[in-house]
Every structure is written in C-alpha cells, then in structure tokens.
Amino acid sequence: MDMIKNRLEKNLKKLKPWADRQKIEAWRLYDRDIPEYPFIVDVYKDHYVVYDKSDFYLDKDKNHLPHLMNALMTLFKCDENKIVHKKRERQEGLNQYEKLAAKNEIFAVRESQALLNVNLYDYLDTGLFLDHRPMRQKIFKSAQNKQFLNLFCYTASVSVFAALGGAKTTSVDMSQTYLFWAQENFKLNNISIENHSFINANVLEWLSEHSQKLSFDIIFLDPPTFSNSKKMTDSFEVERDQDFLVESCMNMLSPEGILYFSNNKRKFKLTQALLSKYKVKDITEESIPQDYHDKKIHNCFQIQKIKAALE
16 A cells, blocks of 8 residues: 555645646546556546556456555545546447436536536546646637637537637537536636537538538547447547548638647557648647656647648
C-alpha cells in the first residue's frame, strides 16, 4: 500500500499547485504510473473518480483496489462516498455514453475561464474530456469574432470556450441528452444560447447535406473511434472514414481557417491523400495536458488549406 500512497502523494505535491494556479478543479492525479496499480484517478473538486483498468485474467490474484481506495481516503481525508469506482472496459462507439445509473447528481467544476457541469455517476464518462483541456485553451485564445463548428460535440465544453473567446458557435451531436447538457453549460457561463446553434443530427449525414453550403473559421472534429449506433444506417470507423470527414470539413472551412482533427485511435495514421492535399501539422504532443502520464490518449492534427498556410 505504501507504494501507491507514496506515488499519489508525490503526484499531488507536483500537480495541485499547478491546478490551483490555473484555476483547474478537474484533473488527472494518477494515470497507471505503476504497473501493479492499473488504475486512473481523476480529481473533480472534492470527488475522485477511479477507473479500474485491471485485466481480470492477468490481475485476478492481486486485487489492489482496496489499497488505492485506502490511500485516497487517507490522502484527502475523505469518506468512501466521495470516491466513484468504474470498471472501464474497452468501449466502442457510443457505448461509452450509455447510462450506468440514474443518480442525476450534477455539479460544476471550474476550468480556468469556464464552469462546466459534470455527472460522475450516471455514465462511464463524466461529461468532460480532461485530455482536451489544452485544445480548449487554444481555441479560446483564437476565437474572437470567428465562426466555430464543433462536430461530435458531446457536452460542448470546447464550444463554451470558443463562445467565451468571442466566437459564434455551432455544435452538432446525435444525442439530444448531451445537447441539452451543452446548453446548460452555456447558461452556467452566462452565455446566451440565442446566439449559438445546437444541432441534433447524425454528423455524417449532416456533413453530407451541409458541407457545400456553410462556412466556418475554426472546426473542431473529435469523432468516436468506432460506432454502429442504432441511429446510423452504416457503421463508422475513424481511420477508414477519415477522408470523408476531413474533406467535408475542409469544404466548409474559410480560406484562412483551421480544422483541428482529434481522435482516440492508438495507431491512427492520416491518409496520404490528405497529407498531400493539405497543410498538416501533428500537434498531438502540445495538445496533451501535463497531468497525463499516457501521451497517446489522443492524436491531434491542425489542418489548413495550402494557399492559406503559405501566405
């Protein structure tokens, strides 16, 4: 137990002053740093989410979860009811958004300029992807007077930062639940939703219909790795379908605009067709937050039209 307790203390000492300085209340304390403790621990104010990444067959003889829970309770002087334990299986497509419970306990956490609602109990994910924090800052700083599009927007935290930075935003997602959550996030930050669009649609169909008609200055594209949702007629796989996604976005991009294309497929490669047609910069390294031990949590590319990139 001392091993995990010492590591948690070390990480806390290093990360807490940084989080406090940046006014960040949701951050990653532990990211499978020690192989014997295959867990992720995320801090949400005075709550702690533990994702259990242990393999039943490999780890069945060494249940280290009680050690971790005791270490967290000692370190933060909290009760067990402040710790949320989730067994994180490999999720595909929209399974990661399926409901686990119905507690409906929602509270707001601060992330620098914004407040964002989270729900730690009812879904596998909390409503806030912590790994996109640097991208939210990047977009906040460049959003003034821009038209911003967020595809597969989830709870639209990136749109909140774009709006706070002065953009007019459009957020598209297939889930009405998450679009409602998105609007609540806007209201939480005193942003009038009248000036912003929330579109409940299958993103692939929406792109097919609108990619020649609309124009945006910044597009954030963060699709699932795979989906075979009942709401879709065909399955979707991010590597296979990337040409359609990126080409559709580039058709909507203003001449000097920027597309940020992020995904979570571990060994993802952009196609040669896209690399040769557009100015592409791999910004993965700078887009991963400093509280993440896992530097392959996502891939992120900045894509521009070549003419704009040369000017």
